[in-house]
Structures are given as C-alpha cells and as structure tokens.
Amino acid sequence: MKTHAFTLLIAVTAAIPLAGQTPKPATLLNVSYDPTRELYEDFNQQFSAYWKGKTGQEVKIRQSHGGSGKQARSVIDGLQADVVTLALAYDIDQIAEKGGTLPADWQKRLPNNSSPYTSTIVLLVRKGNPKGIRDWGDLANPGVAVITPNPKTSGGARWNYLAAWGWALRQPGGSEASAMEFVRKLYKNVPVLDAGARGATTTFVERGIGDVLIAWENEALLAIKELGPGKFDLVAPSISILAEPPVAVVDKVAGKKGTREVAQAYLEYLYTPAGQEIAARHFYRPRSAAVAEKYAAQFPKITLVTVDEVFGGWAKAHTTHFADGALFDRIYQPGR
Amino acid sequence: MIAVRWISSLALLRVVVVPLQATAQQASSSPTGSVSLEAQVNELDQQIRILQRLRELAADSAAAAAKEKVTPTASAKDGFSLKSADGKYLLRFRGYFQSDGRLFPGTELTGGIDNLLIRRARPIVEATVGRYFDFRLMPDFGGTTPAIFDAYWDGKFAPQFTVRAGKFKPPLGLERLQSATDISFAERGLPTNLVPSRDIGLQLAGDFSEGVFAYQLGIFNGVPDLANGGDDLSNAKDFAARVFVQPFKRGSLQGLGFGLAGSTGFERGSPAATGLPTYRTPGQQSLFRYTSSTTTPANNVFANGERTRLSPQGYFYTGALGLLGEYVVSRNEVTQAGLSAKLEHAAWQAIGSFFLTGEKAGFRSPTPKRPFDLKEGGFGALELVGRYGELSLDPAAFPVYASASSSAQKAKAWGVGVNWHFTRAVKFAVNYEHTTFTGGAAAGDREPENAVITRFQTSF
Numbered sequence: 001m002k003t004h005a006f007t008l009l010i011a012v013t014a015a016i017p018l019a020g021q022t023p024k025p026a027t028l029l030n031v032s033y034d035p036t037r038e039l040y041e042d043f044n045q046q047f048s049a050y051w052k053g054k055t056g057q058e059v060k061i062r063q064s065h066g067g068s069g070k071q072a073r074s075v076i077d078g079l080q081a082d083v084v085t086l087a088l089a090y091d092i093d094q095i096a097e098k099g100g101t102l103p104a105d106w107q108k109r110l111p112n113n114s115s116p117y118t119s120t121i122v123l124l125v126r127k128g129n130p131k132g133i134r135d136w137g138d139l140a141n142p143g144v145a146v147i148t149p150n151p152k153t154s155g156g157a158r159w160n161y162l163a164a165w166g167w168a169l170r171q172p173g174g175s176e177a178s179a180m181e182f183v184r185k186l187y188k189n190v191p192v193l194d195a196g197a198r199g200a201t202t203t204f205v206e207r208g209i210g211d212v213l214i215a216w217e218n219e220a221l222l223a224i225k226e227l228g229p230g231k232f233d234l235v236a237p238s239i240s241i242l243a244e245p246p247v248a249v250v251d252k253v254a255g256k257k258g259t260r261e262v263a264q265a266y267l268e269y270l271y272t273p274a275g276q277e278i279a280a281r282h283f284y285r286p287r288s289a290a291v292a293e294k295y296a297a298q299f300p301k302i303t304l305v306t307v308d309e310v311f312g313g314w315a316k317a318h319t320t321h322f323a324d325g326a327l328f329d330r331i332y333q334p335g336r
Numbered sequence: 337m338i339a340v341r342w343i344s345s346l347a348l349l350r351v352v353v354v355p356l357q358a359t360a361q362q363a364s365s366s367p368t369g370s371v372s373l374e375a376q377v378n379e380l381d382q383q384i385r386i387l388q389r390l391r392e393l394a395a396d397s398a399a400a401a402a403k404e405k406v407t408p409t410a411s412a413k414d415g416f417s418l419k420s421a422d423g424k425y426l427l428r429f430r431g432y433f434q435s436d437g438r439l440f441p442g443t444e445l446t447g448g449i450d451n452l453l454i455r456r457a458r459p460i461v462e463a464t465v466g467r468y469f470d471f472r473l474m475p476d477f478g479g480t481t482p483a484i485f486d487a488y489w490d491g492k493f494a495p496q497f498t499v500r501a502g503k504f505k506p507p508l509g510l511e512r513l514q515s516a517t518d519i520s521f522a523e524r525g526l527p528t529n530l531v532p533s534r535d536i537g538l539q540l541a542g543d544f545s546e547g548v549f550a551y552q553l554g555i556f557n558g559v560p561d562l563a564n565g566g567d568d569l570s571n572a573k574d575f576a577a578r579v580f581v582q583p584f585k586r587g588s589l590q591g592l593g594f595g596l597a598g599s600t601g602f603e604r605g606s607p608a609a610t611g612l613p614t615y616r617t618p619g620q621q622s623l624f625r626y627t628s629s630t631t632t633p634a635n636n637v638f639a640n641g642e643r644t645r646l647s648p649q650g651y652f653y654t655g656a657l658g659l660l661g662e663y664v665v666s667r668n669e670v671t672q673a674g675l676s677a678k679l680e681h682a683a684w685q686a687i688g689s690f691f692l693t694g695e696k697a698g699f700r701s702p703t704p705k706r707p708f709d710l711k712e713g714g715f716g717a718l719e720l721v722g723r724y725g726e727l728s729l730d731p732a733a734f735p736v737y738a739s740a741s742s743s744a745q746k747a748k749a750w751g752v753g754v755n756w757h758f759t760r761a762v763k764f765a766v767n768y769e770h771t772t773f774t775g776g777a778a779a780g781d782r783e784p785e786n787a788v789i790t791r792f793q794t795s796f
Contacts, residue, residue: 191382194393195397207385207389209382209385
C-alpha cells in the first residue's frame with residue numbers, strides 16, 4: 001500500500017509541472033518537386049496556424065524543391081526529410097527501397113493512393129498560337145520548337161513523355177513502334193532539355209524560347225495567370241495522362257526527430273476541405289468532389305489515361321522507358 | 337560571365353546581321369520578301385536565346401557539379417587528402433619515417449651497441465566525418481613490435497570546447513606534446529622520462545582568444561612514466577590537467593608561452609605487473625630501473641598507491657631563436673615485500689635552437705625559406721640546437737627499491753646538434769649527447785655516455 005501511495009505521489013508531482021507546459025516547437029522538412037513551391041508556401045502557413053490552434057505547438061516547415069528524381073536521390077543519400085511530396089510514386093518507391101526509411105506499402109497509408117490532388121499534362125503556347133498547335137501530333141512537325149525537361153531528372157518530364165506516348169498509342173493504327181517514332185520526332189524538336197519542370201517553364205516563359213511548353217497543368221495555368229498575362233494560351237490535348245503526385249511521411253527521419261505526429265497531420269491536412277481548397281487555388285485538381293465542382297471552370301476537360309492502364313505501372317514504365325539504356329536513352333541522344 | 341555572354345552575342349549578331357542587311361535590301365522590294373526576312377530574324381533570335389540558355393544550364397550544371405566535387409590534394413604540410421566540396425568530409429593520409437644511426441664512442445662498459453635502426457615508421461590516417469568529428473589512427477612499425485600510438489576521435493564543437501576520446505598523449509610534458517617530427521633533438525630530453533607517452537582516456541580541451549589561454553582536462557587509465565598505455569592494472573584512474581598561456585599572442589612577445597600541467601591518481605600494481613617505469617638516457621640506454629628479478633619475482637617492486645606528477649613548462653620563440661624549458665616531478669608510492677615508500681623523482685631541461693638560415697623558430701618546424709633544390713640553388717634550413725638537463729632519482733629508492741650498482745641516482749646531460757631541413761618534409765639531424773651519472777656502477781659512478789645520433793626523417 002505504501003508503495004502504491006509513493007508511486008502515486010511521484011506521478012502527481014511529475015504531472016504538475018507538465019500540465020501547464022507548451023509543447024516544444026517542431027520543424028518539418030518537406031522535400032518536394034519543382035512546381036509545388038507556391039502551393040506549399042501557402043499550405044504551410046495555413047497548416048502552421050491550424051496546428052498551433054489545435055495543439056498549441058509551433059511548427060516551422062522548411063521546403064526543398066528540385067527535379068523529383070533528384071530530390072528522391074537526395075533523400076536516399078541522407079537529406080533529413082520528414083515528409084516527401086514528389087511528382088511520382090516511383091520516386092518514393094525508390095526511397096523506400098534504397099533508403100529503407102519508409103515501408104514498401106507506404107502508398108496504402110493515405111487515401112487515393114496517398115495522392116491528395118492530381119494534375120495532368122497540357123500544352124502551353126504563345127498568345128494566338130502562331131504555330132497552330134492543337135494536339136500532341138503537332139509537336140512532331142518540322143519547325144516546331146518544344147520545351148520539356150529531361151525525363152532522367154524530372155518527374156514532370158516523365159509524365160510529359162508518357163502522355164505523348166499514350167496519345168500516339170491511341171491513334172488509329174497506333175503501336176509501340178509508331179509511338180516510339182512519334183516521340184523520337186518530338187524530342188528532335190526539343191532545343192533545350194532542362195533538369196526540372198520549373199527550369200523548363202523559365203526557358204519558355206522568361207527566356208522566350210520555343211513554340212510550345214509541355215507542362216504540368218498547374219504550372220501552365222500559373223504561367224498564364226502570373227508570369228505572362230496575355231502572352232500565353234493553354235491548349236488542352238485530346239488525350240493526356242492522370243498525374244497523381246504522391247505524399248508520404250519518411251518514418252525513420254520523423255521517428256528520429258520526434259515529428260511523426262505532426263508530419264502525419266501535415267499530410268492528412270492536405271485531404272481536408274481547407275487543404276483541398278489550397279490545392280485547387282494553385283491549380284491542382286482536388287480529390288474532393290465538392291471542391292472540384294467549385295473549381296471546375298478552371299480545369300479543361302481532357303480524356304485522361306493512367307500509367308497503370310497504359311504502361312502497367314510506374315516500375316514497368318521506368319524499366320521500359322527511363323532506366324539507363326532504356327527507350328528514352330535510345331530516342332534522345334544529345335548532339336544528334 | 338555577363339560580359340563574355342554579351343561579347344559572344346554581339347559577335348553572333350554581327351555574323352548574322354551583316355548578311356541580313358544585304359538580304360533586307362533585296363527583300364524590301366516585295367511584301368513576301370519582308371515576311372521571309374522577319375521569319376529569318378525570328379529564327380536567329382531563337383537560336384541566340386537557345387545558345388544563351390544552354391550556356392546558363394551548362395553553368396548551373398558546372399556549379400552543381402562543383403558542389404559535389406571531391407578535391408584530392410597532396411602537400412608536405414597536410415599529406416595526401418580527399419575532401420568533399422563542403423569540407424565536411426575529409427580523408428587524409430599522412431605519415432613519417434625516421435631512420436637513425438647510434439654510435440657510442442668512448443663508452444665501452446655501459447653504452448649501447450653502435451647500430452642502425454628504424455626509430456619510427458608511422459603511417460597516419462585522419463578523417464573528418466561531418467561538421468564536428470575527426471578521427472586519427474597512427475600505428476608505429478618502427479620498434480620490434482608494431483604498436484598503436486594514436487587512436488582517437490575528436491568532437492570539435494567550438495574552439496573553447498572539444499572532446500577527445502581514445503588513445504593519445506596525456507596533457508603533461510611539454511616536449512612530449514611536441515610532435516616527434518618537430519623536436520629539436522633526435523631524442524627527447526631527460527624530463528620526458530617522468531611523463532607518460534600515450535594513455536587511453538577522455539579529455540576536454542579548448543582555447544580562448546585564439547590560443548591566449550588553453551586548457552586540457554582528462555581522465556585516463558593511468559600508465560607508468562614513459563609508457564605507451566594499454567590495459568589498466570586497476571580500477572583507479574588518473575586525472576590530468578594542463579593550462580597554457582600565451583599572453584602576448586598578438587604582440588611582439590607572441591612567441592612566449594608558459595603553463596602548468598599535473599596529474600594525480602592511484603596505481604595498484606603487483607609483482608607480476610609492476611606498473612613502474614624504466615628511465616633512459618638521451619642515447620636510449622637504461623639508467624634507472626626498479627628492482628626486479630625473474631628468479632624471485634615475489635621481490636619485484638611494484639606501484640602501490642598514489643602517483644602524482646607536476647610540470648611547470650614554457651617556451652619563447654623570437655625570430656630565428658627558440659628556447660624551451662620544462663621541469664617535471666613524479667611521485668610514486670611503491671612496495672616491495674611488505675615495505676613501502678613514496679619516491680619523488682625530478683628532472684628539468686633547457687633547450688635552445690637557432691636557425692642560421694633565418695627561418696622563424698616555433699613549436700612546430702618551419703618551412704625552409706629556400707627549400708633544397710639543386711637547380712634553383714636552394715639549400716634548405718640549417719638549425720643549431722643545444723640543451724642541458726638533469727634527472728634526480730629519489731635517494732630513498734636505494735638500495736631497497738633500486739640497485740645502486742646498476743641504477744644511477746642522478747644524470748646530467750648536455751647535447752649539441754645540427755638539423756638540416758632540406759624541405760618541410762625532409763630533415764637530416766646529427767646530435768652529440770654527453771651524459772654523466774652519479775652512482776649506477778658497482779664501484780662509484782657509471783661511465784659517462786657519449787652518444788652520436790644521426791637521423792634521416794621524411795614526413796608528409
């Protein structure tokens with residue numbers, strides 16, 4: 001009895017100073033891909049306020065942006081990301097496989113394959129569309145300069161490449177051979193191959209190079225709205241690809257830093273109505289039907305195919321198209 | 337870079353525009369011609385923009401590659417190294433090699449044999465891992481048995497606070513703390529007999545005001561004087577501390593430094609593992625040893641109680657002149673067959689050095705002003721050195737704990753020498769050491785020792 005009383009006394013004594021304490025401030029590092037800068041600047045601010053209100057804890061979120069594949073390699077090499085919000089699931093799979101910092105089934109931990117918003121690939125042309133570009137097929141025409149980043153380093157560029165390939169397959173008489181020939185011609189028209197999607201946008205919008213930019217829909221809409229009002233038109237191709245940029249907590253880092261709870265809440269907040277609103281404001285297609293309906297006017301209607309149905313999933317797409325010595329290396333050889 | 341870009345753009349425009357002027361004159365006569373001209377200008381404008389962008393991207397790639405670039409270096413000062421672009425990771429291979437000759441002219445009875453030997457052969461691997469941590473490993477293959485001398489890591493958190501753990505020099509003797517490649521004579525002087533060579537422990541250290549005040553504070557296994565420590569003999573540990581001040585670090589007396597070092601601890605040896613040292617002459621011959629016997633080991637003297645050391649020390653370097661002095665007292669409680677005594681041994685020395693070739697003397701060897709080079713006429717640096725020192729053994733050690741007929745009660749040594757620093761990496765030294773003894777022989781004093789020591793040293 002004496003022992004129990006003593007234990008209780010210690011527990012109560014220990015609890016008294018804890019009761020009034022505010023939690024220690026937390027810092028998260030979100031390692032993301034190129035075009036999400038503005039989205040997460042906005043989102044981070046709102047999430048910090050939300051989290052402070054909910055738990056009393058201050059949370060500071062740092063952002064790192066670059067080509068999706070490059071960012072994944074940095075995390076594998078030790079960049080201490082609490083969360084990753086990359087362009088494609090394959091890059092997070094690589095972190096799971098080579099870095100061992102999150103489980104292989106990471107994609108099942110959040111709704112919609114851990115993809116809180118989607119996007120697609122569109123074509124951005126100069127005002128008035130002087131080269132008359134209407135669909136993917138026009139990009140292979142002689143004299144058309146196409147701007148797209150390098151699929152070896154950019155997740156967005158892989159979506160671009162696959163979207164073009166998918167369109168070619170679905171043309172009358174389309175086959176793997178005709179798709180390859182089409183994509184080869186398209187890349188012959190690429191004068192500058194940037195490392196990331198944001199770099200490609202800079203090339204097209206700020207440097208004034210090229211006739212058409214193959215771009216994330218959000219990046220194209222942002223360019224029209226902010227970077228060059230009245231200078232660009234968006235061309236919605238007949239077919240494009242459903243891009244599902246995924247997000248995940250990097251368990252080992254978050255566990256080590258003690259940020260597991262706030263990192264999880266950070267990603268879950270993307271799925272809330274508030275998070276979905278922010279995504280839509282930054283031209284990402286929201287998963288929420290209600291928010292999607294509200295913003296329906298800003299997104300063109302495009303027939304979307306998925307990587308799974310056309311390419312058998314990201315792993316297969318990578319091996320077939322983007323691995324060293326695979327199709328892209330055969331299609332695109334600098335200087336030729 | 338911008339200028340270069342503009343110049344290349346202008347050059348390109350010149351190439352483009354001059355022919356266009358001619359074309360324009362022809363084209364202006366027809367509407368279709370002017371459309372064609374505009375298309376050409378647009379085309380050329382695009383080409384220029386593309387070239388400029390490609391150069392931008394190439395510059396970005398080069399900058400990114402530079403950030404990840406590993407730099408290999410090779411120098412006499414820092415050895416061979418591989419360094420990451422951010423400087424946080426470094427792997428360095430260094431080492432030194434000393435090949436000696438020892439002659440004992442006119443020392444027939446107690447001097448050593450004339451011989452050539454590899455005194456030290458020490459490869460050194462050093463690594464910096466991350467922002468704060470360094471590692472060093474230095475074995476020695478120069479003796480009869482290879483041994484590890486340094487094996488430690490440093491946590492360098494701030495100049496005022498660093499942590500060292502592993503095997504290294506305890507912070508005691510001044511000449512001992514000087515690198516074996518930088519000491520004035522081939523062998524350290526008599527006071528070094530009374531301090532340990534290496535010990536295993538944990539040390540906090542730091543300096544303030546860029547070295548004006550420095551401190552070291554450590555806990556060690558505790559080893560006998562002159563010993564290169566390994567396993568401990570008992571649970572007791574030694575504590576060592578040293579403070580060193582260079583009060584005029586920024587003034588004309590910047591080469592003046594002095595300090596005080598000391599250690600205290602307990603040692604519990606046994607007749608089988610005595611925990612006691614043997615002291616040596618500058619010619620590396622035994623001059624004092626505690627009583628021991630292989631036939632009746634139970635009568636061996638062994639450490640059994642408190643062990644303390646104290647060492648005031650200092651140096652002064654000005655121009656080509658260097659002076660270094662230290663005093664060490666070492667107290668050991670010893671036991672033999674039920675008898676115990678607290679013995680106190682003391683030693684001191686003063687060393688002077690002078691660079692005839694004008695190099696600036698210092699605690700570390702300087703780089704010759706004109707390194708040895710037959711083609712360029714460089715001679716290297718020439719340094720004259722001299723020293724005097726004494727070692728006094730406690731009279732109470734005799735005859736119970738040490739034999740008066742084989743161990744000296746006192747040694748006085750003077751020496752002179754010349755060091756020829758061919759380059760920073762290569763040195764040739766020749767020393768003459770004369771040591772006289774009180775006691776140490778069956779009848780009276782041991783025969784004086786004359787030692788001529790030559791050394792060829794390479795270090796990198």
